[in-house]
Amino acid sequence: GAVVSQHPSWVICKSGTSVKIECRSLDFQATTMFWYRQFPKQSLMLMATSNEGSKATYEQGVEKDKFLINHASLTLSTLTVTSAHPEDSSFYICSARDSTGGNQPQHFGDGTRLSIL
Amino acid sequence: AQSVTQPDIHITVSEGASLELRCNYSYGATPYLFWYVQSPGQGLQLLLKYFSGDTLVQGIKGFEAEFKRSQSSFNLRKPSVHWSDAAEYFCATTGFQKLVFGTGTRLLVSP
Numbered sequence: 644g645a646v647v648s649q650h651p652s653w654v655i656c657k658s659g660t661s662v663k664i665e666c667r668s669l670d671f672q673a674t675t676m677f678w679y680r681q682f683p684k685q686s687l688m689l690m691a692t693s694n695e696g697s698k699a700t701y702e703q704g705v706e707k708d709k710f711l712i713n714h715a716s717l718t719l720s721t722l723t724v725t726s727a728h729p730e731d732s733s734f735y736i737c738s739a740r741d742s743t744g745g746n747q748p749q750h751f752g753d754g755t756r757l758s759i760l
Numbered sequence: 761a762q763s764v765t766q767p768d769i770h771i772t773v774s775e776g777a778s779l780e781l782r783c784n785y786s787y788g789a790t791p792y793l794f795w796y797v798q799s800p801g802q803g804l805q806l807l808l809k810y811f812s813g814d815t816l817v818q819g820i821k822g823f824e825a826e827f828k829r830s831q832s833s834f835n836l837r838k839p840s841v842h843w844s845d846a847a848e849y850f851c852a853t854t855g856f857q858k859l860v861f862g863t864g865t866r867l868l869v870s871p
Contacts, residue, residue, distance in 0.1 A: 675857060686864050
């Protein structure tokens with residue numbers, strides 16, 4: 644089945660540093676990937692849609708300069724949390740949709756738990 | 761805009777008992793509907809999806825869901841719950857490629 648790999652699974656870092664999270668589709672190509680944020684005991688909040696070869700589309704209220712997204716290939720999208728602060732601590736999840744067409748569902752990575760000290 | 765509602769925040773079911781998790785959608789045309797499951801600290805796994813055709817959809821892990829247009833519902837069912845089914849369940853629909861999630865239902869399984 645379709646597999647999405649997300650790395651790292653857990654990261655702890657000091658306030659002010661930047662953190663990069665990778666999302667890879669392992670056995671399919673994805674022109675579109677999605678980045679979500681999830682607070683404890685809440686649903687997923689879509690942050691942005693990552694488009695291969697073009698700029699990401701951010702949801703309202705999400706700072707594009709804070710959350711940098713790069714989708715340089717058909718199998719990799721990265722989310723960089725710049726100058727991270729404790730309020731950025733959260734669970735970040737990516738998903739990818741197979742580009743072969745049709746009504747392909749999104750497949751999710753296992754998430755990255757980010758803790759900013 | 762498309763949306764889904766999960767009216768139950770959490771449900772407790774005895775192991776071996778049947779399960780039904782509710783999901784109501786809001787969309788004029790036939791929606792694309794999904795059920796995902798999330799174990800603690802992990803990503804989401806697709807259980808099943810409905811696009812068109814047969815209104816009773818079979819998924820993985822013994823789950824099924826039935827699309828009922830008259831009730832605007834897409835409830836998830838399982839005839840006999842196992843302790844390993846304890847998790848958070850999300851109903852979702854799509855709009856302009858984006859997934860729109862419900863607020864989730866936490867399933868607790870008692871011995």
